[in-house]
Amino acid sequence: MSELAIEVSDLTKSFNDRRALDRVALQVESKHIAALLGPNGGGKTTLFRILATLLQPDSGSARICGFDPVTAPDRVRRVLGVVFQSPSLDKKLTAAENLRHHGHLFGMRGRSLERRIGVMLERFDIDDRANDQVETLSGGLARRVEIAKGMLPGPKVLLLDEPSTGLDPVARLDLWHQLDEVRSTEDVAVLMTTHILDEAERCDRVTILDAGCVVAAGTPASLKGQVGGEVIRIDSDQPQAIMERISQEMNLTADVVGRTVRIESPEGAGLIPKLAEVLSDHVQTITLGHPTLEDVFIHQTGRSFNREREE
Amino acid sequence: MSGAVAVQRAPVSLAVYSMWRRELTRFWRQKSRLFGAVATPLLFWLVLGAGFGGSFSHSASDSDTNYLEYFFPGTVVLAVLFTAIYSTISVIEDRQEGFLQGVMVAPVSRGGIVAGKMLGATTLAMAQGLLMMLIAPLIGIPCTAMSFFYALLALFGVAFGLSGLGLMIAWSMESTSGFHAIMNLLLMPMWLLSGAVFPLSDAHSLIKVLMYANPLTYGVSAFRSGLYHSAKSAPAQAAPLTACILVTAAFAILMVMGSIRLANRPSRNGR
Numbered sequence: 001m002s003e004l005a006i007e008v009s010d011l012t013k014s015f016n017d018r019r020a021l022d023r024v025a026l027q028v029e030s031k032h033i034a035a036l037l038g039p040n041g042g043g044k045t046t047l048f049r050i051l052a053t054l055l056q057p058d059s060g061s062a063r064i065c066g067f068d069p070v071t072a073p074d075r076v077r078r079v080l081g082v083v084f085q086s087p088s089l090d091k092k093l094t095a096a097e098n099l100r101h102h103g104h105l106f107g108m109r110g111r112s113l114e115r116r117i118g119v120m121l122e123r124f125d126i127d128d129r130a131n132d133q134v135e136t137l138s139g140g141l142a143r144r145v146e147i148a149k150g151m152l153p154g155p156k157v158l159l160l161d162e163p164s165t166g167l168d169p170v171a172r173l174d175l176w177h178q179l180d181e182v183r184s185t186e187d188v189a190v191l192m193t194t195h196i197l198d199e200a201e202r203c204d205r206v207t208i209l210d211a212g213c214v215v216a217a218g219t220p221a222s223l224k225g226q227v228g229g230e231v232i233r234i235d236s237d238q239p240q241a242i243m244e245r246i247s248q249e250m251n252l253t254a255d256v257v258g259r260t261v262r263i264e265s266p267e268g269a270g271l272i273p274k275l276a277e278v279l280s281d282h283v284q285t286i287t288l289g290h291p292t293l294e295d296v297f298i299h300q301t302g303r304s305f306n307r308e309r310e311e
Numbered sequence: 312m313s314g315a316v317a318v319q320r321a322p323v324s325l326a327v328y329s330m331w332r333r334e335l336t337r338f339w340r341q342k343s344r345l346f347g348a349v350a351t352p353l354l355f356w357l358v359l360g361a362g363f364g365g366s367f368s369h370s371a372s373d374s375d376t377n378y379l380e381y382f383f384p385g386t387v388v389l390a391v392l393f394t395a396i397y398s399t400i401s402v403i404e405d406r407q408e409g410f411l412q413g414v415m416v417a418p419v420s421r422g423g424i425v426a427g428k429m430l431g432a433t434t435l436a437m438a439q440g441l442l443m444m445l446i447a448p449l450i451g452i453p454c455t456a457m458s459f460f461y462a463l464l465a466l467f468g469v470a471f472g473l474s475g476l477g478l479m480i481a482w483s484m485e486s487t488s489g490f491h492a493i494m495n496l497l498l499m500p501m502w503l504l505s506g507a508v509f510p511l512s513d514a515h516s517l518i519k520v521l522m523y524a525n526p527l528t529y530g531v532s533a534f535r536s537g538l539y540h541s542a543k544s545a546p547a548q549a550a551p552l553t554a555c556i557l558v559t560a561a562f563a564i565l566m567v568m569g570s571i572r573l574a575n576r577p578s579r580n581g582r
Contacts, residue, residue: 052416056577077418088413092337104329105417107322133340149413 004063005030005157005189006051011060013046020046022212023060028205030156033183033190035200037293038209039305044193045085047209048161051191052082065156078106081150081188085161087142088149091135095126095145098134099152106153120148123185124178140171147178151186158182160192164199176202197293197305208297215300220293227291227299230268232275234261235284242282249278257304264291264299323423330427331434334398338435348394348439356386359508380450381546384535385507387443388527391436391470392502396494398432399477403487422571425482429474429567436470437463444538453542461537468559469530475566482573505531511549522549529558 006028013021021043028034036044049055050062053073062068067075089098096117103113121127124144134142143163150158163179164172176199182188192203200206200220207217216223236242239256246254246263252271254263265271268288275286297305338344360379405411414424444462448454480493502508504518505527514522522528532548533555539546548555 054412054415074418077416080416082413082416084409084412086409086412088409090333090337090410091408092340093333097333097336101329101333102413102417104325105414105419107325107418109325 003029005032005065006034006191007063008047008051009061011047011050011057011062013043013050013055013057019212021050021057024209024212024214026207026214026217028157028189028191030189031183031187032204033179033192033202034205034207035203036191036193036209037197037200037206037297038193038195040195042209043212044195044209045161046212048159048193052080052159053077078153079156081153081155081158083143083146083150083158083160083163085163085165087146089134089142089145092133094131094133095137095148096121096130098145099149102149103152108153116152116154120152123181124148138171139166140168140174143167143171143175144178147175147182151182151188154186155188158188158190160190162194163192164194164196172199200293206293208293208300210297210301216296223293223296224291227295228264229266230264231289231291231295232263232265232268232271233285233287233289234263234275234279235259235286236261236279236282237284238282242279245278246275250274255298255302257298262295262298264295323420323426326417326419326423327427327430330424331431334401334428334431335434337401338398338431344397348390348397348435349442351393352386352390352443355389356382380452381510382508383447383450383452384538385502385505385531387440387466388469388505388507388531388534389502390443391440391466392473392498394436394439395432395470395473396477396498398435399428399474400481400487400490402428402478402481403484403490407486421574425478425570425574426567429471429478429570432474432477433467433470436474437467440466440470447538452538454538455541458538458540458542461540462534463537465530465533465537465556465559468556468563469527469534472526472530472559472563472566475563475570478570479566479573482570501525501527504528506535506549507531510546512547526558526562529555530562533559 004027006026008024008026011021011024012019024043024047026036026047036047038044046055050057051064051069053069053076056070062070064076065079067079069076090101093101099117099120100113103109103117108116118127121130124147126141126144126148129137129141134145137145147160164175167175179190183190192199194200204219205217206220206223208215208223216226234242236259239259239261242261243254243256246252246261250271252263252265254261263271272286272288276283294305297303356379360382363382364378402411415421441463444459481490484490504522504525506522511519511522511528528549532550533552535546536548536552536555
């Protein structure tokens with residue numbers, strides 16, 4: 001029996017003429033937290049819905065703990081916890097009532113259900129609000145109840161769709177605290193979709209999805225290793241001119257993303273004095289850094305990650 | 312790894328119970344619904360009943376029956392209709408607010424979800440109907456345990472059928488706004504042409520045809536004969552009691568089966 005919690009290969013899905021997923025492959029090991037990173041419209045949610053048994057792919061295969069969401073949706077649902085981007089709690093019910101209802105749908109009942117509800121309320125630190133109607137809870141607290149609900153039946157795989165959407169920075173940190181807690185206490189694999197680079201950075205494995213295709217996959221460190229050494233960014237109001245000058249006078253490859261000129265180079269720091277000298281009058285700032293996942297995205301697609309999102 | 316995982320579906324009865332209970336809890340926490348479902352039919356009854364009272368001469372029954380009394384069973388059915396329909400229509404809100412998506416990824420048949428919802432709506436409608444029926448003795452309809460029992464039985468059939476109808480309409484609707492058109496163009500005419508407001512025997516022949524085709528006519532008629540079970544005389548029935556009971560039961564079963572089938576259909580792409 002394979003150790004993979006999620007295994008996707010060659011998965012393709014089109015809506016009318018638009019190809020939302022194009023031969024996508026993905027693997028998540030048990031006990032890992034994996035991110036599906038990509039700009040909005042990249043196909044993350046389509047993949048999420050297929051894995052959650054809510055949408056059928058055109059071709060290719062998906063397996064969750066060895067079960068096929070197309071031919072055996074009920075088996076998949078038994079081992080799957082799902083946290084949607086939009087709330088799925090009944091606002092008129094209390095947190096505990098929402099959990100109880102969800103447990104019933106999974107065939108849990110009686111004292112074992114109550115015990116498990118107690119464990120979840122305590123683990124996610126919502127026991128003092130257990131008997132408050134969900135409509136009185138803050139966004140961060142409600143998200144905790146959502147995750148508690150998803151984890152209640154003890155799933156082998158937890159799917160989260162953009163879990164930090166609508167959360168303030170404090171609640172986001174809190175969410176991560178909760179996910180770490182989940183990972184350390186339950187035998188579960190987590191797959192989250194996200195368009196937030198920092199969030200993906202914290203995962204064990206990242207799959208970058210753009211325009212329905214996987215453009216890169218690996219651990220955050222290995223992905224960043226694909227980008228050559230260090231990254232120099234030069235902000236300027238004439239990026240095009242600067243890029244040309246760099247390639248002529250310094251014989252370096254540079255690319256322009258928005259108003260930033262990027263240079264990937266193994267000897268990053270050593271180049272800076274020379275760059276400052278050559279470009280002195282046109283430059284606003286020069287920064288040097290280790291590659292981020294954004295650099296990985298640009299490296300693979302030649303486009304800025306954020307620009308897509310602002311459109 | 313998969314060996315340790317239970318693969319059977321969760322028992323449907325537990326899901327039905329849980330959905331049913333949720334309906335009741337929600338209703339109880341929305342007090343305005345409680346009020347609205349009883350107050351509107353009561354207002355109809357008093358205003359229409361008092362207004363038409365003078366001009367009502369019901370040829371087919373004995374002269375004892377005044378309009379307020381004639382209209383009363385129809386009012387109870389209206390309360391049942393309002394509650395059953397508004398309870399099932401909440402499935403649209405469930406979908407919009409996202410609650411339904413969480414239910415859809417649970418290992419339980421969608422038919423069970425819908426059945427729970429329908430049972431909840433039926434229970435609430437019955438409770439409202441029962442509340443209204445307490446007025447019956449006050450307006451001179453002789454009530455006994457038996458007449459109450461028969462009337463409730465008929466009302467149960469009506470409530471179940473209307474809940475099923477409501478769910479079938481609501482299941483595939485995207486928003487509640489479209490629902491108002493359905494309420495005005497289908498459900499209110501159904502009630503108006505059920506013998507609730509005027510007797511079938513007095514109607515124009517074209518209207519008569521519509522009334523005979525309307526399943527609710529038989530429900531109202533069955534309920535009325537249940538209510539008058541212990542009375543010496545009663546308003547004339549639209550059809551023989553057996554036919555009324557059969558049509559009401561058949562309609563309820565048809566609607567329930569229909570909505571469960573609809574829910575069990577594979578979901579549409581991308582929704």
